[in-house]
Amino acid sequence: MQFATITPAYGRDYKASSHALMDWNAGKDFRLDSVFNHTYCSVRDAAALAECGIEALVFRFDNLSKIYVVELDTDYLRMLESNARMNQCMIEMSKQHTDRR
Numbered sequence: 001m002q003f004a005t006i007t008p009a010y011g012r013d014y015k016a017s018s019h020a021l022m023d024w025n026a027g028k029d030f031r032l033d034s035v036f037n038h039t040y041c042s043v044r045d046a047a048a049l050a051e052c053g054i055e056a057l058v059f060r061f062d063n064l065s066k067i068y069v070v071e072l073d074t075d076y077l078r079m080l081e082s083n084a085r086m087n088q089c090m091i092e093m094s095k096q097h098t099d100r101r
Helices: 017-025 043-051 074-100
Strands: 003-008 030-033 038-041 056-061 066-071
Touching: 017 056, 017 066, 043 074
Parallel strands: 003 056
Antiparallel strands: 003 030, 030 038, 056 066
16 A cells, blocks of 8 residues: 655644544645655645555654554545535635625
8 A cells, every 4th residue: 555644734743633634624734755855735635646646644643653544545535525615615605695795
């Protein structure tokens, strides 16, 4: 299984995996480290990571002493796409409501 290890960006840390996953799903940045360099990624990059052959994300948290694995399977990617569409609809509805004023 191909995996990528990600850690909270900008000095953030989490005591629980649920908090890391909540921020990931909210679109916060995480640091993606490789042997040669590092870059930042977020939930918006999940589909691109899967297209590159990454099958799972390994979240490091609690001073990098614990891990939590999220598989980038079809169901997870569909759920992310659905959430993104729902968020976009909510933004559009908010704009329409604002325009009516």
